[in-house]
Amino acid sequence: MIEPRLELTGITKQYPGVLANNNVNLKIMPGEIHALLGENGAGKSTLVKFIYGVQKADSGQIRWEGKHQEVSSPNVARKLGIGMVFQHFSLFDAMTVEENISVGIVPELAKGDLANRITEISRQYGLPLDPQRYVHTLSVGERQRIEVVRCLLQSPRLLIMDEPTSVLTPQEVRELFKTLRSLSEEGVSILYISHKLQEIIDLCHNATIMRMGEVVATCKPENETPRSMAEMMMGANLIAPERPDRRMPGPVRLTVNSLSVVSSNQHGVDLKDINFDVHAGEVLGVAGIAGNGQRELMDALSGEVPVDAEECVIIDDHKVGRSGPTDRRNAGMGFVPEERLGHGAVPEMSLWENAFLSGAQSMSLLDKGFIRTRESADYASNIVREFNVKTPGVENAANSLSGGNLQKFIFGREILQGPGVIVVLQPTWGVDAGSAAAIRQALIDLAGTGAAVLVISQDLEELFEVSDRIAVICEGVVSSPRAVSDITVDEIGLLMAGISEPSSSAREATYGH
Amino acid sequence: MAIRLEPRGEVSQGMIYGSPLVAVAATLVSGLVLFAILGVSPLDALFTFFISPVSSLDGWTELFVKATPLVLIAVGLSFGFQANVWNIGAEGQLTIGALAGGGLALLFFEAESVLLLPAMMIAGILGGMAWAAIPAFLKTKYNTNEILTSLMLVYVGLLVLSWLIHGPWKSPDGMNFPESRLFHDQATLPVFVSETRLHIGWLIALAVVLTSWIVMARHIIGFQVKVIGMAPMAARFAGFNENKVIWIALMISGGLAGFAGMIEVSGPIGKIQPMISPGYGFTAIIVAFLGRLHPVGVLFAGMLMALTYLGGDAAQIELNLPNAVTGVFQGMLLFYLLASDVLVKYQIRLGPSAPIVFKAGPSK
Numbered sequence: 001m002i003e004p005r006l007e008l009t010g011i012t013k014q015y016p017g018v019l020a021n022n023n024v025n026l027k028i029m030p031g032e033i034h035a036l037l038g039e040n041g042a043g044k045s046t047l048v049k050f051i052y053g054v055q056k057a058d059s060g061q062i063r064w065e066g067k068h069q070e071v072s073s074p075n076v077a078r079k080l081g082i083g084m085v086f087q088h089f090s091l092f093d094a095m096t097v098e099e100n101i102s103v104g105i106v107p108e109l110a111k112g113d114l115a116n117r118i119t120e121i122s123r124q125y126g127l128p129l130d131p132q133r134y135v136h137t138l139s140v141g142e143r144q145r146i147e148v149v150r151c152l153l154q155s156p157r158l159l160i161m162d163e164p165t166s167v168l169t170p171q172e173v174r175e176l177f178k179t180l181r182s183l184s185e186e187g188v189s190i191l192y193i194s195h196k197l198q199e200i201i202d203l204c205h206n207a208t209i210m211r212m213g214e215v216v217a218t219c220k221p222e223n224e225t226p227r228s229m230a231e232m233m234m235g236a237n238l239i240a241p242e243r244p245d246r247r248m249p250g251p252v253r254l255t256v257n258s259l260s261v262v263s264s265n266q267h268g269v270d271l272k273d274i275n276f277d278v279h280a281g282e283v284l285g286v287a288g289i290a291g292n293g294q295r296e297l298m299d300a301l302s303g304e305v306p307v308d309a310e311e312c313v314i315i316d317d318h319k320v321g322r323s324g325p326t327d328r329r330n331a332g333m334g335f336v337p338e339e340r341l342g343h344g345a346v347p348e349m350s351l352w353e354n355a356f357l358s359g360a361q362s363m364s365l366l367d368k369g370f371i372r373t374r375e376s377a378d379y380a381s382n383i384v385r386e387f388n389v390k391t392p393g394v395e396n397a398a399n400s401l402s403g404g405n406l407q408k409f410i411f412g413r414e415i416l417q418g419p420g421v422i423v424v425l426q427p428t429w430g431v432d433a434g435s436a437a438a439i440r441q442a443l444i445d446l447a448g449t450g451a452a453v454l455v456i457s458q459d460l461e462e463l464f465e466v467s468d469r470i471a472v473i474c475e476g477v478v479s480s481p482r483a484v485s486d487i488t489v490d491e492i493g494l495l496m497a498g499i500s501e502p503s504s505s506a507r508e509a510t511y512g513h
Numbered sequence: 514m515a516i517r518l519e520p521r522g523e524v525s526q527g528m529i530y531g532s533p534l535v536a537v538a539a540t541l542v543s544g545l546v547l548f549a550i551l552g553v554s555p556l557d558a559l560f561t562f563f564i565s566p567v568s569s570l571d572g573w574t575e576l577f578v579k580a581t582p583l584v585l586i587a588v589g590l591s592f593g594f595q596a597n598v599w600n601i602g603a604e605g606q607l608t609i610g611a612l613a614g615g616g617l618a619l620l621f622f623e624a625e626s627v628l629l630l631p632a633m634m635i636a637g638i639l640g641g642m643a644w645a646a647i648p649a650f651l652k653t654k655y656n657t658n659e660i661l662t663s664l665m666l667v668y669v670g671l672l673v674l675s676w677l678i679h680g681p682w683k684s685p686d687g688m689n690f691p692e693s694r695l696f697h698d699q700a701t702l703p704v705f706v707s708e709t710r711l712h713i714g715w716l717i718a719l720a721v722v723l724t725s726w727i728v729m730a731r732h733i734i735g736f737q738v739k740v741i742g743m744a745p746m747a748a749r750f751a752g753f754n755e756n757k758v759i760w761i762a763l764m765i766s767g768g769l770a771g772f773a774g775m776i777e778v779s780g781p782i783g784k785i786q787p788m789i790s791p792g793y794g795f796t797a798i799i800v801a802f803l804g805r806l807h808p809v810g811v812l813f814a815g816m817l818m819a820l821t822y823l824g825g826d827a828a829q830i831e832l833n834l835p836n837a838v839t840g841v842f843q844g845m846l847l848f849y850l851l852a853s854d855v856l857v858k859y860q861i862r863l864g865p866s867a868p869i870v871f872k873a874g875p876s877k
Contacts, residue, residue: 304749325752335750343746349739357740357751360733369733 003066005030005158005189006051011060013046020046021057022213028158033180033190035200035221037233038210039432044193047210048160051191052084053077078106083151084160089143091135098131101150109153121152125179140289141172148179158189165199166458167290170493177203195233195433197226198461209233234433249468250280253452254333254421255314259321261300261307269293271300274478276471278421278452283443284481285467286456289496293476294456295338298425301454302335303328315421329361334419336410338426340403344410347399351391354398355380355413362417379416387412388438404435411439415446422446423454428462440466460489474498518859528857533803533810536849537817543845553832561831562824562838572823574711578781579819581714582607582773582790584812586797588718588725589769591806593762595729596738597745600763602648602663603770604794605670606641610771612674613640615778615785618700619682619693629699633775641771642764644670649763653756659763667794678785693785702780714776719812721769726808734761770794791822799847818843 004027011024021043028034038044049055050062053071062069064080071077077084091100098118102110115131122129127145135143144164151159161180165173180190180203192204200207201221209217209232217232259274271293278284288294299305301313303325312321318331325335337343345354356376360366365376380394387408391401398406407428414422427443428436443466447453456473457463463470464484471481472495479495541559548558566572586603593600600606614637621629647666651657675691684694702712729735741748741758748755777789800818804810825839 302750303752324754325750327752329752337746337750339746342744343750346740346744346747348743353736356736357747360751366733370731371733371736373731 002030004028004063005032005065006191007063008047008051009061009063011047011050011057011062013050013055013057019213021050021060024060024210024213024215026208026215028189028191030157030189031184031187032206033184033192033204035204035207036191036193036210037195037197037200037207037229039195039233042210042233043213044210045162046213048084048162048191048193051077051158052082052160078154081155081157082160083154083156083158085144085147085151085162085164087162087164087166089147091143091146093134093136095135096131097129097133097135097138097146100135100146101131101153104150105153117153118149121149125152125182126175127179140167140291141169144168144176148176152183156188158191159183160191160193162193163195164192165194165196169289169496170460170489171497173199196461197229200229201226230433249282250450252277253280253316254278254423254454256301257311257314259300259307259312261296261305263296264305269296269476271296271476274476276478276481278454280420280450280452281447282468283447283453283455283466285463285470285484286454286473286478287460287463287470287492287496288456288458288473290458292474292496294425294458294473296476297473297478298335298337298423298456301423302333302337326361329358329417332420334358334414334417334422336414336422336424336427338429340406340410341399345398345406348397350397351384351394351401351409352377352380354409355383355394358413359417383409383412383416386416387442402432403430404432407431408435408438411442415442419446419451421452421454423456425456426459427455427457428459436462460492464489472496517862518855519862521858521860525857529854530805532853532857533805533814533850535853536803536846539849539853540842540845543849544842547841551834553834558828558832558834561827562842563820565831566820566823566827570706571709574706574709575823576816576819577715578710578712579822580812580815581712581718581780582777582793583797583800583818584718584815585714585721585773585776586766586770586794587800587804587811587815588721588808589766590797590801591804591808591811592725592729592738593766594801595742595806596758596762597742598652598759598762598766599660600645600648600663600766601660601798602645602665602667602670602794603766603797604790604792605663605667606644606767606770607774607777607790607794608667608670608674609644609774610637610641611774611778611785611789612677613637613643613771614775615693615696616677616682618696618779619785621700622694622697625699627699630702630779633700633779634772637771637775638768639771641767641769641774643767644771645763645767649760652763653759659759674785674789675787678787682785684784691787695784696779700779701783702776710781712776712780714780717776722808722812729808734758738762770797796843799843799850803846803850818846821846 006028008024008026011021013021024047026047036044036047050057051071053073053076062071069080098115101118102114118129118131122145127149129142129145129149144167164176168176184190192200194200201224204221207219207221207229208215209219209229211233219229219232221229255277256274259271261271263270269292274297276284300307303320303323306324307313307321310319310321314320315328315331315333320328320331341347346357356365356371359379363379365372365379377394383389384391384394389409389412390405401409424443427439431439440462443453443455455463455466467484469481469483470487470492472479472492474496475498544559545555548555567576586607590600590603614633617633617636618629644666645663648659648662651662652659678691678693682693684692702714704710704712705716737748737753737758740751740753741755745755773793774789778785782789796818800811800814803817804812804814821839821842825836828834828838829836
């Protein structure tokens with residue numbers, strides 16, 4: 001009988017106030033690609049920390065190839081043959097690929113002809129990489145390859161991948177999967193952490209599903225549908241957003257005209273001649289890989305970074321290009337930034353103060369310079385009630401809410417102000433599936449009332465779910481929007497990678513004009 | 514093995530307000546040790562230092578006289594500190610405020626007008642504001658560090674003072690001492706407890722505490738100040754103008770420091786002399802933090818700090834200890850306050866440093 005490569009039994013970890021892992025069992029066989037699936041906060045990262053030796057469990061056992069094993073530090077883990085590719089890379093921009101790899105591995109491995117070994121491994125596994133390139137010149141996908149190659153140099157027998165595809169184009173995802181499959185055929189076990197269900201079905205042999213610190217199910221993904229796995233993950237029947245029949249969209253409510261912005265941040269992305277319209281009753285999605293100008297576009301639309309000419313941004317006949325957020329709110333715009341804590345909300349402040357933060361003008365919460373506290377609290381209570389925010393009360397601080405609840409609160413705050421135009425960046429980033437579904441539904445419903453909705457997101461599934469039209473942002477350029485029914489995932493992937501539109505589909509899909 | 518600080522999961526709200534009390538207690542204990550080493554009976558010394566100054570009505574009124582400038586300045590500084598505007602130059606703003614207010618008293622030396630005093634107050638406030646406007650302008654326009662600019666302007670301000678009283682403002686009948694003439698009654702703050710030095714400046718300080726409490730808790734300016742301090746991005750999101758808040762914070766703190774300077778020269782001192790303040794502008798920084806940047810906390814912290822000044826005097830007279838004892842006590846208090854603030858938020862762990870996944874070694 002073959003021993004499992006890794007077997008966890010009865011892993012339990014108590015954090016102050018949270019049982020992060022409760023009696024978790026997990027078994028991975030040699031060559032198996034095993035998915036660890038769960039919402040944010042389900043306990044996946046905690047569990048992985050034990051395997052990689054970053055933290056110690058309160059109780060439970062780790063067996064490595066049949067033998068009881070203490071993994072007391074990442075060094076021990078690496079010696080055993082456990083490699084990990086983190087979601088956030090640890091790379092030095094000003095160093096070459098080779099130098100980056102050499103500082104991240106045990107000194108013995110860094111000696112000798114490292115560059116040749118890097119080239120060899122990258123060829124063997126289809127991970128093209130030039131050891132002499134500087135990291136700052138590489139795309140995110142290429143940077144991830146450095147991390148993967150760094151792990152592979154150490155001939156791992158278990159490779160842990162934490163949300164590896166969140167920064168990749170669909171094409172890059174396919175390449176990565178090829179590499180992972182060939183590793184698996186050589187007998188390397190892979191623990192694949194994700195919440196992207198279709199990927200798990202495509203790639204993984206087995207899946208362990210966690211919810212609130214416990215293993216709630218194990219399954220063979222090939223026998224499941226994304227929906228059935230999502231339901232196991234959430235413990236409830238998943239409600240796909242309902243959308244009314246495609247309506248004829250109304251007049252243009254948001255116009256972006258020849259918008260160009262030179263980023264003030266040296267690592268920022270310049271926006272180059274962006275043009276699009278969003279109509280009343282329409283959801284326009286903007287897809288793109290992280291770091292291609294999404295933040296800069298959001299800043300330019302919200303007015304946090306005003307642009308050079310008034311005509312660049314027009315909200316319902318109000319030219320607001322040079323105005324700040326307050327004027328744009330007065331013109332009927334609402335917006336939800338990417339960061340909940342510290343940008344969309346003040347973490348240490350109460351919910352009612354955070355309701356006041358953006359609602360002061362439109363909800364008349366200000367009286368001769370003084371805050372109308374009762375009205376602000378009423379407004380906050382309305383948000384809590386209508387958007388089903390779980391909190392003991394509006395006196396509680398924003399940072400006491402879970403990510404999903406706070407995001408619902410922030411969306412509620414903007415939507416209850418009745419915006420004519422709303423711009424949102426990464427609306428469901430790090431939000432549990434239940435809240436994400438509620439937020440998407442709220443955006444579709446808002447469009448149903450005649451608002452123009454612009455969703456900038458890296459999550460393609462989400463964009464296909466909510467959008468009427470989709471455009472792609474790549475290196476600060478936004479492609480012309482196309483109707484969802486008229487564009488495929490592959491086409492979007494090419495646009496995301498910066499490969500210009502194939503001529504066959506160059507026609508514009510716009511409504512009525 | 515290394516000592517490291519780990520963030521505590523849950524920070525107790527009670528301990529945030531308790532930490533000043535812990536700091537005071539630790540200061541007292543250290544004081545006992547300090548006095549023992551200096552060869553005086555520790556309990557007697559503590560009594561002399563902290564109790565005897567306030568064992569009479571006279572003592573209390575002196576405490577309020579000393580607390581007045583501290584509270585005024587610290588309330589102003591708290592505004593800025595909450596918005597991450599670090600005005601360290603209140604001592605300079607105090608000096609220029611004193612010169613502006615006192616200069617008016619000298620200019621209208623013979624005037625017998627009830628308007629003189631209000632005019633001096635306004636001049637004092639404007640003087641402090643003008644001095645604080647320099648760091649505000651440099652910060653909003655050129656992004657200079659206001660800690661440096663405001664601090665350096667303290668020394669410029671003191672030199673301006675020195676030049677004036679050695680030159681143009683020197684008293685004609687002062688036997689060449691570097692001092693101005695004594696202000697007339699019309700230019701002197703009225704005393705409201707007879708037979709003492711307690712002037713109406715204390716009442717004004719109390720009113721300022723109350724007003725700024727209301728502004729911080731309920732007014733949009735207080736809200737903007739807090740949001741900019743806690744989450745600058747959220748302030749941008751809300752459309753608050755950061756430069757405006759920087760200006761407001763520096764104008765409030767500069768204005769109140771200038772006002773405090775005017776009150777000193779027009780109240781207890783009664784003239785312009787080489788030393789207007791025994792470092793109130795700097796001590797007020799401790800007061801602001803000890804009072805948790807809250808106006809009411811600042812009121813009590815200001816009184817405690819005033820007590821260290823009085824206690825230092827008493828220790829000199831009765832115990833023959835050097836005046837540096839005052840500074841030592843103030844320093845210890847700030848040190849313990851910062852330490853207990855850290856320990857409220859972090860816990861000390863002994864052991865190997867936190868696991869680092871990749872050790873950055875020297876690149877070849």
